Amino acid sequence: MSDLFADQEAPWQEPLAPGAVVLRGFARAHADTLLAAVQAVTAEAPFRHMLTPGGLPMSVAMSNCGALGWITDRQGYRYSPVDPHSGQPWPPIPASLLHFARQAAAEAGFADFTPDACLINRYAPGTRMSLHQDRDERDFTRPIVSVSLGLPIVFLFGGMERKDKAARIPLSHGDVVVWGGPARLRFHGVLPLKDGHHPATGDCRINLTFRKAG
Ligand code: MD3
Ligand code: FE
Numbered sequence: 087m088s089d090l091f092a093d094q095e096a097p098w099q100e101p102l103a104p105g106a107v108v109l110r111g112f113a114r115a116h117a118d119t120l121l122a123a124v125q126a127v128t129a130e131a132p133f134r135h136m137l138t139p140g141g142l143p144m145s146v147a148m149s150n151c152g153a154l155g156w157i158t159d160r161q162g163y164r165y166s167p168v169d170p171h172s173g174q175p176w177p178p179i180p181a182s183l184l185h186f187a188r189q190a191a192a193e194a195g196f197a198d199f200t201p202d203a204c205l206i207n208r209y210a211p212g213t214r215m216s217l218h219q220d221r222d223e224r225d226f227t228r229p230i231v232s233v234s235l236g237l238p239i240v241f242l243f244g245g246m247e248r249k250d251k252a253a254r255i256p257l258s259h260g261d262v263v264v265w266g267g268p269a270r271l272r273f274h275g276v277l278p279l280k281d282g283h284h285p286a287t288g289d290c291r292i293n294l295t296f297r298k299a300g
Contacts, residue, residue, distance in 0.1 A: 097262075099193075102243060102255065105229075105267030107194045113233050114260030116186055117286050121235060123180040124206055124292060127151045130177045131169050133208050139163070146215055147208040152179045154203040154299045156222065163222055165203060165299045179204050179296075187231045187296035194264035196229045201296035209239065209291040214278040217244055217252065219271050220297075228298040229266030235259055235294070236287025237279060244273030259286060 096111020113120060133147035136158045150156060154165040155176040169176050183204060191199030203223075207215075220230060238258035244250050250273065257263070265272075279291055 096260065102253075102263070103269050103272070105269035106243070106263065106265050106272075108255070108257075109190060109193055109262040109264065111260045112190055112193065112262040113186070113235065116182075117235055117260055119182050120186065120233065120294070121286060121292070123183050124235075124294070126180065127177045127206065131155075131172065133206075134171055145210075145213040147210070149206045150204060151177045151183070151206070152201065152203040152299075156203065156205045156297075156299070165222060183294070183296075186233075190231045190233075190262045191229055191264055191296075194229070194266070196264065196266055199229060199231070199296075199298070201231070201298055203297045203299040205295045205297070207293040207295070209237070209276070209279040209293070211281040211289065212278050215276045217242060217248055217273045217275040219273055220295075221271065223297055223299045225298060226270050227266075229264050229270065231296040232263045232265070233294040233296075234261045234263075235292040236284040237282045237289070237291040239279055239291055240277040242273075242275040242277065244275075246272060248273055259284060 096114055098110050100108040128149050131149045133149050135143040135147055139162050157166050187201050188199050234257040241255040241257045242252040243255050244252035
C-alpha cells in the first residue's frame with residue numbers, strides 16, 4: 087500500500103477500467119455478518135470440488151445460494167436451480183447478503199441490482215483460478231459484484247482476448263469489486279493463494295460473486 091493512501095479511511099473507490107471499480111474496504115464492517123451467512127449456506131450446501139468438463143477437480147471449493155447456482159461437471163459449465171450434491175434447490179440468498187450486494191452495485195452506479203445467484207468460492211493455500219470469462223449468464227448488461235474475505239490474493243485483470251496482457255490487482259479482506267458495462271466480459275483469474283492466517287477466515291480466502299444469471 088502506498089503511503090499516499092496511508093491515512094485514507096475505507097471505503098474508497100478505485101476505478102480499474104471503464105465499467106470496473108474497486109470499493110476498497112466496503113465489506114470490512116460487514117465481514118462477520120457476511121461470513122455468518124456463508125456459514126449458514128454451506129451448512130446446507132457444503133463446499134465441494136466440482137469437476138471440470140475435462141474431468142479434473144477444480145482447486146477452488148465451491149457452493150452457491152440463490153434461485154440459480156453455477157455448476158460444472160463432465161457435461162459442462164452452466165447454472166442449475168438444484169444442488170447436484172443434495173438434489174434440492176440451493177439455499178436462498180440470505181437477506182443480509184442480498185442487501186449488501188445491492189448497496190455495493192448502487193455505489194458503483196448500477197441501480198436496482200437484484201442478483202439471483204451467489205457463487206461462493208473457497209481458496210486454500212496454492213489454489214488458483216486460471217484466466218476465463220464469465221459468460222454463462224443470460225444478460226451481460228447486468229454487473230457482477232465480488233467480495234473478498236480473509237487472506238489476500240493477486241487478481242489478474244485481462245482484456246477482451248485471452249492473449250491480452252493482464253494487470254495484477256491485489257485484493258484483500260473487505261474489498262469489493264463491481265464489474266459491469268464494457269468490463270463485464272474481460273478475461274480474469276487469480277494467482278495461487280499464499281499461505282497465511284487471517285483472523286476472519288483462518289487459513290483461507292472466501293470470494294462471493296453476486297450475479298443475475300437467469
Ligand atoms: C471480471 N472468481 O467466480 S472475483 C469467478 O476471486 C471468479 O474467486 C474470482 O472469477 C475469485 O468467476 C474473481 C472477481 C471477478 C468476478 C467476475 C468478473 C472479476 C470479473 C467478471 C468479469 C470481469
Ligand atoms: Fe470469473
